[in-house]
Amino acid sequence: MDIKGFQFSAVEAAIKKPGRKDLALIFSEVPAAACAVFTTNAVKAAPVLLSAEHITSGTAQALVVNSGNANACTGEQGMVVARDTVRLVAEKLGISDKTVQVSSTGVIGVQMPTERLLDAIPGLIEGLSSGTLDDVAEAIMTTDTFPKMEARSGQAGGISYTVAGIAKGAGMIMPNMATMLSFIITDASVEPAVLEKAFRRAVDTSFNAITVDGDTSTNDTCLIMANGMAENPVISNGSPEAHDFEQLLNNVLLSLAKQIVKDGEGATKFVEVRLTGAASDADAKRAAMAIANSSLVKTAFFGQDANWGRIFAAVGYSGIEVDQSRLSLQFDDVCMARNGVFAGGDAEARGTEVLRKKEFTVTVDLGLGSGRATVYTSDLSHEYVSINADYRT
Amino acid sequence: MDIKGFQFSAVEAAIKKPGRKDLALIFSEVPAAACAVFTTNAVKAAPVLLSAEHITSGTAQALVVNSGNANACTGEQGMVVARDTVRLVAEKLGISDKTVQVSSTGVIGVQMPTERLLDAIPGLIEGLSSGTLDDVAEAIMTTDTFPKMEARSGQAGGISYTVAGIAKGAGMIMPNMATMLSFIITDASVEPAVLEKAFRRAVDTSFNAITVDGDTSTNDTCLIMANGMAENPVISNGSPEAHDFEQLLNNVLLSLAKQIVKDGEGATKFVEVRLTGAASDADAKRAAMAIANSSLVKTAFFGQDANWGRIFAAVGYSGIEVDQSRLSLQFDDVCMARNGVFAGGDAEARGTEVLRKKEFTVTVDLGLGSGRATVYTSDLSHEYVSINADYRT
Numbered sequence: 001m002d003i004k005g006f007q008f009s010a011v012e013a014a015i016k017k018p019g020r021k022d023l024a025l026i027f028s029e030v031p032a033a034a035c036a037v038f039t040t041n042a043v044k045a046a047p048v049l050l051s052a053e054h055i056t057s058g059t060a061q062a063l064v065v066n067s068g069n070a071n072a073c074t075g076e077q078g079m080v081v082a083r084d085t086v087r088l089v090a091e092k093l094g095i096s097d098k099t100v101q102v103s104s105t106g107v108i109g110v111q112m113p114t115e116r117l118l119d120a121i122p123g124l125i126e127g128l129s130s131g132t133l134d135d136v137a138e139a140i141m142t143t144d145t146f147p148k149m150e151a152r153s154g155q156a157g158g159i160s161y162t163v164a165g166i167a168k169g170a171g172m173i174m175p176n177m178a179t180m181l182s183f184i185i186t187d188a189s190v191e192p193a194v195l196e197k198a199f200r201r202a203v204d205t206s207f208n209a210i211t212v213d214g215d216t217s218t219n220d221t222c223l224i225m226a227n228g229m230a231e232n233p234v235i236s237n238g239s240p241e242a243h244d245f246e247q248l249l250n251n252v253l254l255s256l257a258k259q260i261v262k263d264g265e266g267a268t269k270f271v272e273v274r275l276t277g278a279a280s281d282a283d284a285k286r287a288a289m290a291i292a293n294s295s296l297v298k299t300a301f302f303g304q305d306a307n308w309g310r311i312f313a314a315v316g317y318s319g320i321e322v323d324q325s326r327l328s329l330q331f332d333d334v335c336m337a338r339n340g341v342f343a344g345g346d347a348e349a350r351g352t353e354v355l356r357k358k359e360f361t362v363t364v365d366l367g368l369g370s371g372r373a374t375v376y377t378s379d380l381s382h383e384y385v386s387i388n389a390d391y392r393t
Numbered sequence: 394m395d396i397k398g399f400q401f402s403a404v405e406a407a408i409k410k411p412g413r414k415d416l417a418l419i420f421s422e423v424p425a426a427a428c429a430v431f432t433t434n435a436v437k438a439a440p441v442l443l444s445a446e447h448i449t450s451g452t453a454q455a456l457v458v459n460s461g462n463a464n465a466c467t468g469e470q471g472m473v474v475a476r477d478t479v480r481l482v483a484e485k486l487g488i489s490d491k492t493v494q495v496s497s498t499g500v501i502g503v504q505m506p507t508e509r510l511l512d513a514i515p516g517l518i519e520g521l522s523s524g525t526l527d528d529v530a531e532a533i534m535t536t537d538t539f540p541k542m543e544a545r546s547g548q549a550g551g552i553s554y555t556v557a558g559i560a561k562g563a564g565m566i567m568p569n570m571a572t573m574l575s576f577i578i579t580d581a582s583v584e585p586a587v588l589e590k591a592f593r594r595a596v597d598t599s600f601n602a603i604t605v606d607g608d609t610s611t612n613d614t615c616l617i618m619a620n621g622m623a624e625n626p627v628i629s630n631g632s633p634e635a636h637d638f639e640q641l642l643n644n645v646l647l648s649l650a651k652q653i654v655k656d657g658e659g660a661t662k663f664v665e666v667r668l669t670g671a672a673s674d675a676d677a678k679r680a681a682m683a684i685a686n687s688s689l690v691k692t693a694f695f696g697q698d699a700n701w702g703r704i705f706a707a708v709g710y711s712g713i714e715v716d717q718s719r720l721s722l723q724f725d726d727v728c729m730a731r732n733g734v735f736a737g738g739d740a741e742a743r744g745t746e747v748l749r750k751k752e753f754t755v756t757v758d759l760g761l762g763s764g765r766a767t768v769y770t771s772d773l774s775h776e777y778v779s780i781n782a783d784y785r786t
Contacts, residue, residue, distance in 0.1 A: 043709030043717045043733075073702050075718065075734040108702025109735050216710035218702075295688065295773075296781055303782025309466050309501025309611075316436025317609035324436045325468065340436075341468040342502050380688075382775050388689055389696025 003151070003162040004187040005029040005229030009127030010139035013120035015113060016068030016106070023117065024139035025089070025124050025131075026063045026183060031099055032227035034060035035196045037203055039220035045072035046082040047102040048219060054086075054098050058192055060225050061096075063183060064089045064124075065103040066117065067140050067168070072218040073109040081112045088118055092125045103221050105168060105181050106142055133185075137166040140181055143387055144168050144263050150255040154188070154248045156241040159232035161188035163245075165252045169212070169260030182207065182222040182256055189228035190235045190245060197237075198246035199224050206253035209285075209375045211292045212264035224249075261376045266383030269301045270359040270376070278371030283320035285373035290318035291362065298380035306351035308336040315364060326367030332360050396544070396555040397580040398422040398622030402520030403532035406513035408506060409461030409499070416510065417532035418482070418517050418524075419456045419576060424492055425620035427453035428589045430596055432613035438465035439475040440495040441612060447479075447491050451585055453618050454489075456576060457482045457517075458496040459510065460533050460561070465611040466502040474505045481511055485518045496614050498561060498574050499535055526578075530559040533574055536780055537561050537656050543648040547581070547641045549634040550626035554581035556638075558645045562605070562653030575600065575615040575649055582621035583628045583638060590630075591639035592617050599646035602678075602768045604685045605657035617642075654769045659776030662694050662748075663769070667756040671764030676713040678766035683711035684755065691773035699744035701729040708757060719760030725753050 010024040036055045038048050054060070064085055071078045086100045093100075104112075137147035151164035167182035184199075203222055228234070235241045262270050273292050278284035291297055294314040300307040308329050316322055328338040331354040335343045354360050403417040429448045431441050447453070457478055464471045479493045486493075497505075530540035544557035560575035577592075596615055621627075628634045655663050666685050671677035684690055687707040693700040701722050709715055721731040724747040728736045747753050 041706060041709040042713075042715035043705050043720070070702075073705050073717070073730065073733055073735070075732065077734075108700075108706060109730065110702075111735075216706075218706050218709060295777070299778050299781035302778065305782065307501075309463070309503075312436050312466050313434060313501060313609075313611050316434040316611060320435075322435035324466070327436075337466065337502065339468065340466055341470075342466070342504075380778060382778050384688070385692050385695065385773060385775050385778060388692035389698065
């Protein structure tokens with residue numbers, strides 16, 4: 001991956017259990033156009049509050065992020081450590097505090113080990129000479145079982161540029177306007193208006209369309225930095241290049257979002273839930289999320305049980321307009337139910353076949369209008385319960 | 394239990410697996426004042442549609458109920474079997490179709506074994522001479538591990554009367570205006586207006602305040618029948634007796650609702666979630682339900698992990714007004730957090746002690762106003778996953 005003007009570093013600051021890197025830095029050699037979306041949770045972590053304040057400048061040059069401690073529900077002491085971290089990073093890099101974004105992920109309600117964190121920063125800065133984006137992707141993992149990365153290249157005015165992103169997920173995943181943590185960097189030169197529009201649209205159909213357990217975190221953050229160092233002609237609003245850029249960004253974010261679902265805590269299935277024929281797109285999204293968050297539907301997926309009635313029940317309680325005599329349902333291309341009732345024939349056997357696969361699609365048509373939405377989810381397994389019953393031990 | 398003028402029966406109609414009664418009847422010797430609340434799910438079972446039509450008369454004399462098949466998502470064929478069942482029961486009892494309520498619980502989307510059901514009805518009617526309410530409570534069980542009953546006696550004008558109720562629950566439990574199935578009978582003579590007001594209030598603070606898995610069923614029904622055969626002076630609106638009756642009814646419904654939660658699928662904990670200090674009662678209810686439905690909170694309860702941060706996160710994403718610096722939280726009488734941050738001291742050890750108990754209270758104070766609500770929930774265990782992964786097999 002060749003992405004110009006970004007440097008990376010990750011070190012072990014002993015915030016998590018020993019032996020794993022837990023503090024990382026992304027640095028752009030020049031100030032980058034930036035925007036970010038943060039959790040809609042009313043309980044917001046200290047780094048979220050501080051980063052939201054900093055991003056209003058529209059510029060970012062560095063991101064410092066730790067795993068192992070969310071710095072959430074930590075009050076004024078949490079704000080102090082977030083500010084001190086930013087100040088030290090800015091000072092060592094010789095940039096302004098306001099251009100430093102800060103992010104945390106991990107356990108909620110425990111004070112950050114301030115001294116260990118601050119002591120690790122000089123080493124973190126030194127590491128910039130040799131680190132990679134892969135190191136950062138690894139350092140932000142908590143219960144994730146694999147690092148999540150995606151990179152795509154595009155062209156503008158005959159000049160190549162790259163969009164790369166990393167993410168972490170696993171639990172407390174039903175982002176609303178942002179995901180747990182995802183950082184996107186590009187060396188493309190892009191008008192801020194184009195960047196923001198493309199970014200917000202891409203977030204909406206990727207991170208805002210996934211759910212693992214229906215819990216929206218206190219720390220969700222998705223940040224993009226565009227430093228322009230590919231030196232392409234600036235991508236301007238309404239141009240074909242802006243359209244290409246948006247498409248490319250979409251693909252990167254969707255890939256990361258799907259990786260988060262596939263690595264959902266205890267996940268054994270990756271399920272694409274498609275809602276069509278709704279009275280509106282908003283109705284479709286609401287019903288799709290009701291299906292994707294239903295414990296009964298998710299345990300049936302885990303059990304490979306073609307229990308389609310639970311899916312109709314979830315649609316029914318989602319609060320949208322429904323005419324039960326018009327409902328139909330497919331597992332992949334197997335029609336399980338039409339006109340609200342079982343399709344008959346060998347549907348049960350064929351539907352069960354589909355559910356044995358690791359990835360499949362559930363399509364529900366409401367037969368009412370042209371509203372549609374797609375969301376991505378995992379199943380609910382024994383492993384999910386084990387992981388979350390013992391998370392802090 | 395002495396409840397005048399009601400007869401009961403339960404038989405095996407081979408709707409469920411062999412060896413268990415699955416068809417039951419409650420019969421009042423005289424027409425009873427009746428009201429009912431049904432599921433708010435837009436996908437409604439056939440018996441719900443038919444019973445809702447019948448209850449508009451304000452009178453019921455019989456209830457026929459089966460377990461093992463929900464008769465939901467069964468289209469016109471489902472309506473036909475519900476109507477035929479009612480017609481046959483009415484004919485054999487010599488009463489009007491309109492005074493027969495019908496209810497079903499079990500798997501969704503499978504057609505009812507009509508012949509076996511109708512063939513069992515003559516035997517069901519014969520059984521009225523010897524059956525008990527206990528028999529009915531057992532026959533309506535699905536994944537329930539114990540029958541749910543409650544009875545209380547009151548007095549009006551020096552005459553004793555009894556209110557008795559049964560319920561079934563276990564899974565797909567987050568009733569909204571009704572629970573899975575609950576039937577209340579009383580021999581009290583009560584003005585219909587008193588009956589309805591007391592009933593709706595009691596449902597609101599009992600069945601509408603519990604959740605096992607956040608899934609609202611297609612079949613939820615709560616029915617009350619008051620046949621007046623205690624021959625007490627009629628309980629009239631605004632009287633002290635009306636107040637007593639309402640209190641009594643409340644206690645019966647709350648007891649049944651708590652039994653449902655205690656027998657929630659895989660439940661190892663019974664948790665009372667109290668929300669206080671909210672801007673409104675509605676806000677309090679919404680936040681309490683967000684806590685009670687959070688998979689992360691429920692798995693932490695199962696793991697006996699005093700992970701209070703997840704509870705604040707759930708309050709934060711519930712969509713209500715929150716000031717995180719004012720939040721406080723207790724497990725029973727142990728303060729875990731105040732002013733939004735960890736309470737310190739030995740709170741962790743003492744909080745963990747509380748969570749080791751089978752029953753405990755979680756109290757969250759928002760510090761904003763006087764709105765309050767209480768909901769009841771269970772934990773999320775391995776057993777829940779096992780039961781629901783294999784429900785139909």
